Amino acid sequence: MRSDEATLPRPLAGAGLHPLAVRDLDEDEIREFDELKRRIEARGFRCGGYKDRCLRRRIGMRMRACRTRTFAEYAAVLAADADEHQRLLDAVMINVSKFFRNAEVWRAVETHVVPRLFERDLPEVRVWSAGCAAGEEPYTLAILLEEYAARHGLRDRLDRVRILATDIDGDSLRAAERAEFADYALAETPADVRERWFDGDRVHRLRPEIARRVRFEPLDLLRDPFPTGIHLLFCRNVLIYLERAVQDELFRRFREALEPGGFLVLGKVETLCGPAAAAFRPVANRERIFRAV
Template sequence: MNEKSLYTSPYDDNEYKWLLDNIAKHFELDLRGYKQHRVRRRIDMIMRKYSYKDYKTYFNDLKKDPKKWDEFLDKLTINVTEFFRNPEKWEYLKKNVLPRLMKESGSKTKLWSAGCSTGEEPYTLSIILEELKAPKTIKVMATDLDKFVIAKAKRGVYSSRSLVNISEDLKNKYFKKVGPDSYEVSPIIKSRVVFKQHNLLMDPFEKNLDLIVCRNVVIYFDMEAKNGLYKNFAASLRKGGVLFVGSTERIFNYRSLGLEVIEPFFYQKVSD
C-alpha cells in the first residue's frame, strides 16, 4: 500500500506541495520529510475546523495570526510518552552503557535526548544519572521541535499514567505529589536537564556526543528523512558513543554508518 492510498484529501494536491514549500521557507519548519498521510490529515482537520477552502488562504492566516501558528504546531506534533518506557532497555542503559561512557569521558560526558517531547525521556536519563552518582557537571541536552511541549517539560508535572513504570522508591525520591493525580519532578532531577528548541530535519547537530537517545520519533519520518537522520546521528557520536532507539525502530544499514549492534535497539559507533 503506498502512502497516498492511506489518506485522500479534499484539497488540491499541487497546492499542498506549495503549502509545505512555503512553510519551510517562511517558518523554517520542514515537514516534507515526514510521512505525508499523517501530516496532511492533521492539517486538513484544522482547515475543516475553520471552514477553509484552500491551503493558500490558510497559509496567509498562519503568517498573520500567531495563535493560528501555535495551534498548527500543537496539532502537528506527536507527544505520547512515559518515564522508563520499555524498562528493561533503560536497565541495560544503566548497567552496561552509561557506566562505560562515563568512565571514558568522565565529567565531560555528553548526552542528548532528541525529540524529547514532554520531558519524560530526559528526566528518566537524569534519574539514572542520580542513581549512578554521576558528576553534577553531566547534563542532558533535551531538544524538541515544539515549544509548547518544551514549556510543559520544563514545568515537570505529570499524571500517574506517565509514572506507571517507576518504582515507589524512585517516586518517593524524585517526585513530589502536587495534586490528586499530579507529580512534579524534583529540582535535583530538573537541574541536570537543559531544554531547547531544535528541528531534527533542518538544524545542525552537536558533535562528539557520548549518547544519543531518540526513541519513537523517527517512525514519523519517511525513508529518505529517516536515513538522513540516522546518518547525522552517527556523525554526531564520538567513536565508542551509543545511539539508543525505540523498540519499534531498527537501523538496517547500520554497518555502512560505522555502527554495530551491542544489544537490540542500541548501536555503538565503531568507525568513522
C-alpha cells in the same frame, strides 16, 4: 494506526481519521495539500522531511476538529484563525512522551550503557536527548544515573555528566523547564521512583536535584547543526515520522555527533538503516541500542 501512535492519548475527543488522511488523493486534492504544506512551511516548519502519510493523518485530526472537508477549506481556517496554526503544529509534532517509556529499554540502558559511561572515568560524559518533548526522556535518564551512582558510590562523578535535551517545539521545552507533569507522563514510572523524585498529587513536580541535571535547548534536526563529542544519544520516536532519505542522513549525522564507541538509542519501532548502519553495531537489538564503531 502505527503501533507507537496507538499509545498516544487522543488529542481531541472524537478525533479519528479524516478521509483525506487515508485514501488516495486526486489531482486537485494533491494540489491543495501541497499548497497547505507551503503555507505551513512559510511559518517556519519544514514539512518536506516528514512522511506524507504521517502529515496527512495529523493534519486530518485538525481538519476534523475544525469540521473542514477539504485541504482548501482547512487552509482558509488557518488563514483566518491565528491560534489554529499553533494547534496544527502541536498536532503535527506529536510531542507526547512518558517517563520510563518502554521499561525494558531503560533496563537495557541501565545494564549495557550506564556502567560503560562511568567505567572510563571520563572528565566529561556528554548525553544528548534529541526530540525530548517535555523532558520525560532526559529526566528519566537523570533519575537512572542518580540512582546508579548512589548504589555504586559514584555520586561525586555525577557532576561530570552533561545532559543536553533538544526539541523543535518551544512550548515543549518551556514545559520541560517547569518540570511539572500530569498523571499520564508518570503512568509507567515505578511507585518507589515516583515517591523518591516527585512531589505533589495532582501535578507531579520533579525534584530540583534531578531537574537541574538537564539543560534544554531548541534544535530542529532537519535544519540545525548538531552537538559533537556525544557519548550517549537518544533519538526515540522521532525518526518514524520522517522520510527514509531523511532518516539515512540523520543516521550519518548522528554517527558524526557520537564519539567512537558512543551509544545510540532509537525508539522501539524504529530501525537503523541506510549506508550509515554499517557504522554502528547492535548492543541490545530488541531495545534498539547501538554502539558507534
